[in-house]
Amino acid sequence: MKAIAVAHANIALVKYWGKRDEELILPEAASLSITLDLLRTTTSVELGAREDSFELDGRSEDPARARAVLDAAGIREKARIVSRNAFPTGAGLASSASGFAALAVAACAAAGLRRTPQELSALARRGSGSAARSVAGGWAVWEDESARQLFPPEHWDLRFVVAICAQTPKETSSRDGMRHSRETSPYHAAFIGQCRRDLPRALQMLAARDLRGLGELAERNALLMHADALAADPPLLYWEPATIGCLRALHGSRREGTEAWATIDAGPHLVAICAAADAKRVETTLRAVSGVKDVLVCAPAGGARVLP
Amino acid sequence: MKAIAVAHANIALVKYWGKRDEELILPEAASLSITLDLLRTTTSVELGAREDSFELDGRSEDPARARAVLDAAGIREKARIVSRNAFPTGAGLASSASGFAALAVAACAAAGLRRTPQELSALARRGSGSAARSVAGGWAVWEDESARQLFPPEHWDLRFVVAICAQTPKETSSRDGMRHSRETSPYHAAFIGQCRRDLPRALQMLAARDLRGLGELAERNALLMHADALAADPPLLYWEPATIGCLRALHGSRREGTEAWATIDAGPHLVAICAAADAKRVETTLRAVSGVKDVLVCAPAGGARVLP
Known part of the structure; x- marks a missing residue:
């Protein structure tokens, strides 16, 4: 029971x-x-x-x-x-x-x-x-x-470096935000079309363990989702200053040779995708961004399970 | 000569x-x-x-x-x-x-x-x-x-409060950015469609001196332009952390009753639109945003002219 x-x-x-x-x-x-x-x-x-x-x-x-x-x-x-x-x-x-x-x-x-x-x-x-x-x-x-x-x-031995970019709860839930985007954003249909094109490409890159390909695709897919939300009426802005700071920090890292890309859910936090060997460097980079509250270095996990 | x-x-x-x-x-x-x-x-x-x-x-x-x-x-x-x-x-x-x-x-x-x-x-x-x-x-x-x-x-006795959000030149010129958006962003056609709907409404509000109407329209039109650019491949990110800080500061001001809305050109700087009577308060608000380098309070000007 x-x-x-x-x-x-x-x-x-x-x-x-x-x-x-x-x-x-x-x-x-x-x-x-x-x-x-x-x-x-x-x-x-x-x-x-x-x-x-x-x-x-x-x-x-x-x-x-x-x-x-x-x-x-x-x-x-x-x-x-x-x-x-x-x-x-x-x-x-x-x-x-x-x-x-x-x-x-x-x-x-x-x-x-x-x-x-x-x-x-x-x-x-x-x-x-x-x-x-x-x-x-x-x-x-x-x-x-x-x-x-x-x-x-x-x-695939990747790491997902989570930068906590705010401590307050977001103003608009994902549930409300996606409905609002669907109903009012002139970009929403194009976003859904992009997801349908992105998925088969992402699965190929995942099978081939192509980090750069999957990273670029994931970062762009996330920006398109936020752009869809920004175009809603009234606009939905999930980002904080630190979110932009982290995006720019990752762009800077890539120019210096550290391969890490961002994804962002319906909130201000950024998740950097990178190889396990680069996780420490990415963590250090994101911790240095103004406004970042904490950084968690996560590895892939399994599904839900009953404890014995 | x-x-x-x-x-x-x-x-x-x-x-x-x-x-x-x-x-x-x-x-x-x-x-x-x-x-x-x-x-x-x-x-x-x-x-x-x-x-x-x-x-x-x-x-x-x-x-x-x-x-x-x-x-x-x-x-x-x-x-x-x-x-x-x-x-x-x-x-x-x-x-x-x-x-x-x-x-x-x-x-x-x-x-x-x-x-x-x-x-x-x-x-x-x-x-x-x-x-x-x-x-x-x-x-x-x-x-x-x-x-x-x-x-x-x-x-119309409005003020345009310009928050300088970076000192470095932007990475992508407007000329290159708009061509790149037109060629690669899945949102671009919808952005142009939105501009065609926005203009006649904006002209009505301008004639009627409807600050809230024009402010909301201008802020949304600017966010749609940046969303169009974000959706380009590779993405164009013109914002700095201070840009988001200023957007959030204006949202906060509006909740407290100061009517000011943002527009942003193809760069990181934010321009707040407000009544002349509110300009000082908006200036103070934007100066307090982390990362803002300077603030200019501008009034409407005329066209180009030859000096005598």
Whole structure:
């Protein structure tokens, strides 16, 4: 009646930005992501409680979205859910992906439900679209109802250097931001078209372990997503001064021969993609940028799993 | 055989970003601008020299583009051209607009050529597209071969608060940047479409002196231009950390009731549009932003003119 699961947040190299179905949370275009080891959420689900409760990092939260996932799984019993992030919460590091992935896996285990990885991924998706990719883990593609892992984390020894560029929560959630972009940005259709062209190229580069190719593609895909949001009416500006500082610092590093490229989710933080051998140098570069609060050096991680 | 002219740089509220004819410098979409009093260039042209020479702020420069303007005017005599900017040169403040406007007007005066304002505007355009608007001055629209003044500077007592956000010259010129955007950005066609929708609305708001309407439109139009450039391949990033700092500072000011909106040309500097009564407060706000080097409070100015 109780189970504990662990899952990792992920960063998309071909972004998910816009739903073709708001109700079912189905994306307009397929996305590619990698889970990050340090961005880890641990969630316990205990069934048979008197009422639903959801505790996140020691604070009580509204259990409504968690209940929607339980309902979708066919779990009618009330649940006591306790979730803990091993990384800064509320800093805009996409903890909803790892959180809903761990929740879906823990809830099904607690209820004794046998679910395939695809079914678990589809279930997590009902809480947060990108959670579908965190269930799959590793290098994952999400296209329709569930994400699938294309390559395990061991496929490529990359590092993802996360520069925390603000401590305040962002003004506009990803959910609201992507809907607003889809409804008002004159660039949105072209962004979706670009994602459809980017994905097959990204998969080729991933298979071939072509860092420069994938890095350039990921950086441009991220800038296009932010440009789509900037073109919304009214505009969505997710960046802080430090975000630009990090972008320029990486451009400078590349001119000096250190191969690192940026991706940025719907928030101010920048994630630099580089070879493991360059991670320390990239970390030092980003720590020196004015306004950067902290830097985390992450390696690829696997999917969501039940703890024994 | 010698004449001196003065002209002012301008800032566009509906941007010019993309040529339909690279040779003739004709824009894809019409733009709206205002000349700024403090951004002033004074240029003297003396005909009958032994060879062309061009001195800008005391430095000798290549006279090739100036010669193209003289040729277009039918002036075959060699010219000694001396130009001086009353504002920071090489800081990315669009001195080519005021420079070529003053050059065209001074050269025709020196040669004793009688030219209509339209003809002078078209001539300056051959040096730099936005120079066509600086010849017209005031609130000017440039659509085809020349710009025309729609309202004189006295029409509206606004201020344009220029925050200098970097001291180094930008990496990519406007000329190269707009060509690169047109050729590689999947958002470019949508940007041009937006400009065509924005201009008639902007002219209505200008006629009605609707500051909030014009401010919101101008800020969004500028962000769309930068988003178009960001989406180019490889991306064009004109912003510095201070640019984002200024954008966020203006958003904060608006929440507190000070009505000021941003526009940004193809460079890092931000220009805040506000009522004259608010200029001091906006100046103080922008001076406090980390990375801002200087702030200039400009009023609307007129067109290019020959000095007596």
